[in-house]
Amino acid sequence: QMSAKSQICSIWLGSETGILKGVSLTKKQAFNFCEMSCLSRDQEVCVMAWGDPHESEVLVGSVNGTVKTFSTDKGIFTATRECGDPSQGRFTGLAVTDSSMITCVESGLLKVWKEGSTETVEINVGNGICRMQQNPSQRHRVATGGKENPLKVWDLERPDKPIFTAKNVAHDWLDMRVPVWVRDIGFIPDSDKIVTCTGHHQVRVYDPSTPQRRPVLEARFGEYPLTALSLPASQGTVVVGNTHGELAILDLRKGLVRGCLKGLAGAVRGLQCHPSLPLVASCGLDRFLRVHSLEDRSLQHKVYLKSRLNCVLLSSRDLEVSGSSVSDRASF
């Protein structure tokens, strides 16, 4: 019955206890996919990614350096792979290209693992990495950034030098250097531009096709570090979340706040917009999964999932939004 349960799940979440959770909004149910007997804190999920374009496999990266493959059709973990050890830090990014898997850890070691062979291509992207993200349209390009580590875009076919390194903004009004802390990266579809959100509550847009290495647009939101970012299907906006649980939709044309999404009480750890519908799923330290609608900023679904959540993955299938939060008949 695990396969039946996993086939109806449209949202996948990774938690701090190491459990992979699947949520089906249509049936209003959540399932845990793990073995209760062998839970441990070092299996805490750090990153999740789709294993293939058909979204039939989920790759789950844990703190102890293993990447597990979960099949959504069969409902079980099909493979485990050792991709590093905890001494280099946690996983900060996981991506898949045609025949290989890309992992990046906090110490800056970016590795490309080829399918079927043990040889790896290694790139050192600098220390203190917070995020590594893959360009969904040009899958051999990845961007990395972190604490005092500016945004760099790497081409995996030419791994010796980054294609684009961002330059820090000019000194502020006190003539002091502005600190750099890139927390999350997003690639704007149909263009070369990259959006980043920083721990100093700034949202910046970079354009590698122009000779200007400084940000093209800078916007500020709130007073707390922004931890997650996601780009909705409609162009021109970005959704960001900060450590206080404030979610905001920012306009990328002028850099203004379009509106805030209410309801979260804890830090936002994972944020993802649906590829086609105007919905955004958010998860965080308050142990809830919330799905908001981007048009009227109302809460569509709220699901209590007993552990702190680290990452969220939305599948592209229709979620069949019912328009009201979870009813009493939910069984979690």
Add this chain to the structure above:
Amino acid sequence: MDSNEAEGEETEKKSESGPCFPPTFSVSEIKNKQRRHSMFLKLKEEKRKQKLELKKKKKKERKALGDKAPPKEVPKTIENQRIYDETTVNPEDEEVAFDEGTDEFSAYFNRLTNPKVLITTSDRPRGRTVRFCEQLATVIPHAHVYYRRGLALKRVIPQCVSRGFTYLMVINEDRKVPNGLVLCHLPDGPTAHFKVSNVRLRKEMKRRGKDPTEHVPEVILNNFTTRLGHSIGRMFAALFPHDPQFVGRQVATFHNQRDFIFFRFHRYIFKNEKKVGIQELGPRFTLKLRSLQKGTFDSKFGEYEWVHKRHEMDSSRRKFHL
């Protein structure tokens, strides 16, 4: 002509029975304040009389029915009407049990560490706060009070960790009165920020007993039902050493009601098997949780597990979070 005559008759009839008001009349329509006030008092008096009559009637009926009377209705209170919180912890839940078994307090609950508390205040404390800190140090075993000297908490914390402290308690003072509490679990544990109100020192307590002794008190945690409540309850529990010394007959109570946590410290004595006498000693104060932050104190860059947002969370009078 007919209608005029009819009206004339009606007005005559009306004037005979005394001043009558049109049916859609309310007391607030009278413009004269004194008359309006007297009308209102009369109205209230009538209502009260009616209520008493109703009560008497019901009592009579109940007495008349005797055994066959329907059971007494339970009055609605805010605690009765509390909206069911979906994060309420189920004792048999494995996932929550695992989460609690491996969280930051697991070292204390597995008896690997003993609590050692450092109590300090905001800079330059005055009168009440100083005395409050001293009294707290007598109530909590292994607690040490240190003067703040304007030091930054982020620098104090590594020093505390190296000296083996497990808790850092900072009492914030405003205008000579304590009003905030930051409780930070030390190795890398959560930091809770509370609003403190209604602080009563030992001198102000009526019918109190002698000063608390050095015996380890028992701890009572009441009504921490939700997941957040569990975390806060465990935080309070880890302040005190594991094995209470029943010889001392002292008990510290953290009672949660409507998201306010009431702290009381008593000494009890069993007069016989069914009767207990209690004496309140020690300070008494109320806490309200403002935020729970994961990691040690870092209010700017830390990640918050729960933040109190007044406009979103306090909109319903029947919804509580602890």
